[in-house]
Amino acid sequence: MDTSRIPGFYNMTVQERLEVLSRLHGLQDEDIENLIIDSSLDVGTADKMIENVIGTFELPLGLGLNFLINGKEYVIPMAIEEASVVASASHIAKIVRNAGGFTTESTERVMIGQIQVVGCSDFILAKEEILQNKSVLLEAANNAYPSIVSRGGGAEDLDVRILNEGSDSVYSQMLIIHLYINTCDAMGANMINTMVESIAPLVEEITKGKVYLRILSNYADRCLAKARCVISPELLQTGDFSGEEVRDGVIHAYQFAASDPYRAVTHNKGIMNGIDPIVIATGNDWRAVEAGAHAYAARNGQYSSMTNWFKDENGNLVGELELPMSVGTVGGATRVHPLAKFSLDLLGVKSAKELAEVIVAVGLAQNLGALKALATDGIQKGHMALHSRSVAIAAGATGEMIDIIAQELIKEKQIRVGKAKELVEQYKK
Numbered sequence: 001m002d003t004s005r006i007p008g009f010y011n012m013t014v015q016e017r018l019e020v021l022s023r024l025h026g027l028q029d030e031d032i033e034n035l036i037i038d039s040s041l042d043v044g045t046a047d048k049m050i051e052n053v054i055g056t057f058e059l060p061l062g063l064g065l066n067f068l069i070n071g072k073e074y075v076i077p078m079a080i081e082e083a084s085v086v087a088s089a090s091h092i093a094k095i096v097r098n099a100g101g102f103t104t105e106s107t108e109r110v111m112i113g114q115i116q117v118v119g120c121s122d123f124i125l126a127k128e129e130i131l132q133n134k135s136v137l138l139e140a141a142n143n144a145y146p147s148i149v150s151r152g153g154g155a156e157d158l159d160v161r162i163l164n165e166g167s168d169s170v171y172s173q174m175l176i177i178h179l180y181i182n183t184c185d186a187m188g189a190n191m192i193n194t195m196v197e198s199i200a201p202l203v204e205e206i207t208k209g210k211v212y213l214r215i216l217s218n219y220a221d222r223c224l225a226k227a228r229c230v231i232s233p234e235l236l237q238t239g240d241f242s243g244e245e246v247r248d249g250v251i252h253a254y255q256f257a258a259s260d261p262y263r264a265v266t267h268n269k270g271i272m273n274g275i276d277p278i279v280i281a282t283g284n285d286w287r288a289v290e291a292g293a294h295a296y297a298a299r300n301g302q303y304s305s306m307t308n309w310f311k312d313e314n315g316n317l318v319g320e321l322e323l324p325m326s327v328g329t330v331g332g333a334t335r336v337h338p339l340a341k342f343s344l345d346l347l348g349v350k351s352a353k354e355l356a357e358v359i360v361a362v363g364l365a366q367n368l369g370a371l372k373a374l375a376t377d378g379i380q381k382g383h384m385a386l387h388s389r390s391v392a393i394a395a396g397a398t399g400e401m402i403d404i405i406a407q408e409l410i411k412e413k414q415i416r417v418g419k420a421k422e423l424v425e426q427y428k429k
């Protein structure tokens with residue numbers, strides 16, 4: 001896309017938005033059909049994806065706008081049920097693009113496969129034997145999945161730890177082997193699991209122990225992506241709040257989350273508000289991303305803020321977010337669900353690395369959106385105003401009634417279902 005800046009997009013009808021998108025991105029008839037006319041995922045395909053299928057479950061798909069990341073324009077597909085998330089991401093992206101945009105970086109895409117060995121008569125000797133046989137084990141792992149090696153990836157290294165050494169319990173002493181595997185553009189669960197399962201007999205032979213678990217770790221701390229933004233205070237000015245007040249409020253809010261797990265969980269939920277919708281829209285495994293992200297937030301021994309906000313020497317607000325991001329542009333459901341394929345195409349990402357970087361940039365934007373609102377007007381003003389339409393629908397409003405009831409709820413400052421039901425009854429009379 002030449003630009004992700006589409007002012008007033010949210011005031012258009014769905015049809016008008018699709019026309020704009022067609023002009024900017026060149027939608028195919030099939031895309032439009034998938035997006036609005038019919039269920040994007042036909043039940044026959046769904047029946048092949050999981051078990052006991054009785055239908056499909058839809059979520060709204062919205063577009064996060066205004067994103068400029070490493071000088072490139074991105075329109076962000078976001079599948080989510082919660083009001084105000086897409087608006088908030090776009091709001092912050094608009095501010096950050098005026099500050100030069102987000103910058104991102106990422107590590108190589110190295111994932112971890114774990115092998116658990118128990119019952120060794122000498123764990124220290126077993127560990128040494130594994131290390132001595134490293135190249136044999138790596139070669140065996142790669143022979144089990146040669147196609148990833150030909151793509152430039154595969155098993156690259158391994159290490160071994162002894163857990164609960166010297167424990168009295170035979171159940172708790174174990175040798176844990178980590179196989180480090182470059183999964184290229186795939187999340188890699190299946191290739192990792194194939195590799196660790198295939199070398200298990202060799203591991204038993206070498207260690208004289210018994211292998212139980214052979215599975216990837218979702219704590220993907222060698223598959224990290226990082227985003228950063230630097231914003232001058234004048235870009236943050238909001239209503240009666242000066243830019244400096246907003247900046248300081250955001251930093252105070254961050255310090256709260258950094259020091260208190262009760263706040264950190266909510267703070268990080270706000271970050272995942274930005275991350276999960278793209279992970280879902282691109283057909284990736286959001287449970288894997290969630291699990292890895294929260295574990296990384298506790299890596300220093302206490303569960304804490306995923307982001308870091310501070311003031312630089314020029315008085316700018318600086319935000320950083322680094323997370324494990326084990327997503328793929330191939331594999332899993334990314335090429336099975338028609339809207340996942342569409343979302344990846346719309347994003348225009350060329351690799352899993354690029355996708356991971358875009359995702360953390362949106363997470364960082366989402367966090368600032370929430371903190372900026374919380375440190376100024378409070379969350380209810382922007383969020384509940386947009387949520388009022390869902391409240392009206394929950395109370396039974398339909399068609400044109402939805403917006404009328406929603407506006408009345410906002411005017412009366414009573415955005416709740418009970419009040420909405422009263423208004424629906426009055427409207428029907």
Ligand SMILES: CC(C)(COP(=O)([O-])OP(=O)([O-])OC[C@H]1O[C@@H](n2cnc3c(N)ncnc32)[C@H](O)[C@@H]1OP(=O)([O-])[O-])[C@@H](O)C(=O)NCCC(=O)NCCSC(=O)C[C@@](C)(O)CC(=O)[O-]
Nearest residue numbers: 007008010084085087088090091266267270369370373382
């Ligand atoms: C809602 C806003 C953005 C309004 O904020 P605003 O200042 O009224 O926005 P604006 O009218 O100045 O518009 C600025 C830009 O925002 C976007 N925008 C503005 N309005 C819309 C809309 N209706 N639909 C789509 N996009 C919208 C749009 O890009 C627009 O630019 P334009 O295109 O006009 O040039 C702001 O109040 C906000 O960001 N609030 C925070 C919302 C939020 O965080 N929601 C998450 C749900 S609450 C939660 O689950 C997490 C939490 C809060 O607990 C986490 C935590 O505690 O840390």
Ligand SMILES: NC(=O)C1=CN([C@@H]2O[C@H](COP(=O)(O)OP(=O)(O)OC[C@H]3O[C@@H](n4cnc5c(N)ncnc54)[C@H](OP(=O)(O)O)[C@@H]3O)[C@@H](O)[C@H]2O)C=CC1
Nearest residue numbers: 147148183184185186187188189190191285288330331332
């Ligand atoms: N704990 C967890 O998180 C677990 C998750 N899962 C699930 O596993 C799925 C993801 O597994 P994953 O292994 O990624 O998916 P796939 O099993 O679909 O594997 C991806 C395949 O894509 C092909 N491919 C094409 N181009 C590339 C490229 N550039 N880079 C890498 N591979 C490429 C490779 O096949 P080839 O080389 O042969 O062409 C590769 O085998 C998700 O659905 C997840 O939910 C499963 C088990 C556990």
